[in-house]
Amino acid sequence: MVKSLLIAVNKTLTHEDFGKLLLRLAVGGLMLFHGLHKLIGGVDGISGMLVAKGLPGFIAYGVLIGEVVAPVLIVLGILTRPAALVLAFTMIVAWLMVGTGKTFALDAVGAWAIESLVYFFIGALAVAFLGAGRYALAKDPAWK
Incomplete structure (x- = not known):
């Protein structure tokens, strides 16, 4: 009974392409808020x-590529893997700029002080390894 229920649940939730879309929306969409803040x-x-x-100081404009252009490409599913690698690199730079002193610290509510940096870094790497999936604007696999 339990095994057949688990099999039915697993079968129902087996939609890898939809999972890739959700991951792209989460990683790219949430990072876009950070980028829009800097753009404005x-x-x-x-x-x-x-x-x-x-x-x-002009290097600062690179953050707009990593936090606006790359997330938009990730969300749309265009050049998804390269854009995800750009975002991951941006998170490494952000960590080097503001996070190294917080690496072994907790914030005021007990969360890891760099958890958002790590979330975006790992999420971007996951997108880079998984790719855009079926639900992407780019239809040609070379451009996904």
Whole structure:
């Protein structure tokens, strides 16, 4: 009885392409909020952090590629794997810029202080390995 119920549940929920779409929407869609904030408010804060570390401030505009362009491509399912790798790289840079001192810390509510960075990094890697799936704007596999 239990085994047949489990088999029925597993059969009902076997929709890998829909799961890939949900993952793309979660990772790309939620990161897009971070990017839109920087697109509207500017990248001056990031530029200042870069200059303080001895790097050129114009590099800050790269965050718009990692947090706006790449997430849009991920959500749409266009160049999904390369865009996901760009997003993962962006999370490494974000960790190096603001997260290294928080790596072994908890925030005020007891969560891992860098959990959102890790979520987006691992989520982006999962998207890169899984690909866009069937529900993507790009139909040619080369562009998925």
